[in-house]
Amino acid sequence: MLLKLSLTGIKGRLKDYIVLFSGLIMASAIFYMFEALATNKSFVSSNSPIRMASIIFQIGSVLLGIITLVYIIYANNFLMSMRRRDYGMFMMLGAKGRKIAQLIAAETLVIGMAATLVGTVLGIGLTRIISNLLLSQMDIQVKQFSPFYLPAVIVTVVFFMVLFVMAAGVNQYQLLKTPVLQLLHNDQQPNHVSQNKLGQLVQIVLSLIFLTIGYTMLINVATYQIAGLVVALVTIVLGTYFLFNAFFGWMLRLLKGNQYIRNRGLNNFTLAQLRFRIKDYTKMLALVAMLFALALGAITVGIGYQSEIPAMAKTMAPYDVVLNQPNPQARQLAKNLTGVKATANYDVKEDAQTVYYRATQLKKNPIMAVQYSNDRAKGIKPVQLKTLQKGNVAALQAIQVPSQFSKDVKVVTDAEFSQIASGTIPIKTYRVKDFMANLSVIKKIHTQQVIANPELAKGQGALMDGSKYVNYQMANGMFSGLEFMGFFLGIAFLAMLASCLMFKILSGAASDVKRYTMLAKIGTRRSLLKQSIAKEIGVLFCLPGIVGSIHVLFGLQLFKQIMLNPYQNLWLPFTIFMILYVGYYWVTTWLYQGIVLKTVTQ
Known part of the structure; x- marks a missing residue:
């Protein structure tokens, strides 16, 4: 009976589960794509262009593992937000807590295992397509590379299974420690946004000071060298955090104080929603902005080396x-x-x-x-x-x-x-x-x-x-590995981080159902509600994207000493970024509207 109720609940939220399942498939596919390269020591050691970047592969593997862990956490939170009320209802009907905990573990592991296996198969196909595309673009021949690499399959399956076992344990613990009434009324918990104007002003000033110092260090990295990099890292991270924790909240308060802007459509409601979201998502948005900067920077530098290689060859030989x-x-x-x-x-x-x-x-x-x-x-x-x-x-x-x-x-x-x-x-x-x-x-x-x-x-x-061709070969051997890695790792990071932001936003959708239902009951048109959701989610996506892009523009100063023009063809990586980002924004908006407007009629 309990299993039947569970399947009925899943069927009722099938669209949300499909998105969750698809996201997990892509996560495991991306992870496999990277591990197929990073764990293949024969491939790395037998190809000089790739061997140049072996250390970067190892570092990238660790970073990808960390971001995958973060991704699974947010995906798991999204899963629990969808089912928490259902589990509370089962317990109200007499189901034992242990049985519910077992059901949670089974759902988590089944979804995780199925997504991992499908994602690994998809990853094998994507590895063949993308690697062939990149290798042909870079004009390098590689040995001992196969899209199917058994150790990478094992690493992917084991890694994701460990994560899902951990997620199942966390879900069980949270369920058994949470009172039934809180499970039933979790979406009705009050949200408070603390206001301390003096503290907010101090953080705004600090954010601008820290970012100015960090950007100055990046611009003058040739002068300050390693010390400058350390200072830039610390100050930019702190500046980004204070930017989201105080500065953007202050900007929203200014907009809310403008009568013309506040009284247009549902702007007053949307601005109030955003003030809470940004305050509640400060750490998440700051993390996304920083890691988007790293990911976009990796893609930018990787693509930049593709045009840099012939340019470097040109500087070494006058004749073609x-x-x-x-x-x-x-x-x-x-x-x-x-x-x-x-x-x-x-x-x-x-x-x-x-x-x-x-x-x-x-x-x-x-x-x-x-x-x-x-x-x-x-x-x-x-x-x-x-x-x-x-x-x-x-x-x-x-x-x-x-x-x-x-x-x-x-x-x-x-x-x-x-x-x-x-x-x-x-x-x-x-x-x-x-x-x-x-x-x-x-x-x-x-x-x-x-x-x-x-x-x-x-x-x-x-x-x-x-000869110019020999110089081209030398430059290609030195930098094509970095190009390969930058593109692969950057795309993986962007996809996963955008997914993390998507699931973080969707995990809070349940608490907004009553707000939008109430607006609909007092006569607000469905089209206005959709516009409000689109604006709110648009701001949550745009802010870390804009901040991360600015970080990249200053961060490229680091490469002036080893690249002729790190800003060349900048439009290409930013276009890739925008296409991916807009795609995740559209999916998130569509899903969010489906959750909060499910009971709202036209």
């Missing part, structure tokens, strides 16, 4: 392609280059000690070199012929092969050049508009160059190869 002693295949492939904006031809002769260049050719087509200022590349400029003749020949290495680096260089007239007995070596340089658009062709040309010049393939010769 150099054909020095090419074979016929390399010459033929060069014809497939697109967007060629400049070419130059040079005739070279060499003997055992010297490499000879024609002055007329160098004057007509000066050697290009990367110019630096304050250790930063400032563009590509021609090298004056007189500079080369003074013996400063480092720029010539851009068109040489390693065997020529150690030889002397002489710039001679055409007449002197023709008298040199050795054969002429043709060199041709290419500069294209878009290196990445020609990457596949350039890769093939480089392969042929290695075949024609075996010294480029191994030993010291490979290290001395200064």
